[in-house]
Amino acid sequence: MKPGQKPPPPKRTKAPPAPRGSLKSAGRVRSSERAAPGPRSSTRKARIQAPTRQLQVYKAWCKKCGLCIAFCPSGALAGDAEGYPCWAKAASCTNCGLCELRCPDFAIEVFDSEEEDRAAPV
Structure with a gap:
């Protein structure tokens, strides 16, 4: 190497795979361990058939501050005329x-x- 010249970058090698059972491999699933393709799960069907939500407001206790409306992440609540x-x-x-x-x-x-x-x- 000549004076003033940068040294060459180190050679990159692929890291060895994490041993089975280690924390680094905890989220990995081998393709042989995955569920076999089949009919779709009934999660979507259950979600569609979910029960209807009911809202109970105890007007004697409510001071109409609007905090419930402000914190609703889905925008499902609003204030009525009163x-x-x-x-x-x-x-x-x-x-x-x-x-x-x-x-x-x-x-x-x-x-x-x-x-x-x-x-x-x-």
């Missing part, structure tokens, strides 16, 4: 529960219509 939360797009509700968690007065509840019957809103 300012109480109501469905804007019930079908887009993911049942995440953020509206219930963020309500400081515990005045809102979302549940599946297949669950037990609830008392009528106050």
Whole structure:
């Protein structure tokens, strides 16, 4: 090598595969271990047939602050004419529960219509 000349870059070699059972191979699945192709799972069908969401607002407790509406990630909630939360797009509700968690007065509840019957809103 001549003075002032850069040394050549080191040769890159492929790293050896991680041993089976190590953390680096934890997410890898061999093609022989994968599920055989077959009929699609019924997840999509179950999702389409999901129960209808019901919204219970306890108006005696609700102070119309709008936190439930603001924290709804899917935009399923809106305010009605009086300012109480109501469905804007019930079908887009993911049942995440953020509206219930963020309500400081515990005045809102979302549940599946297949669950037990609830008392009528106050």
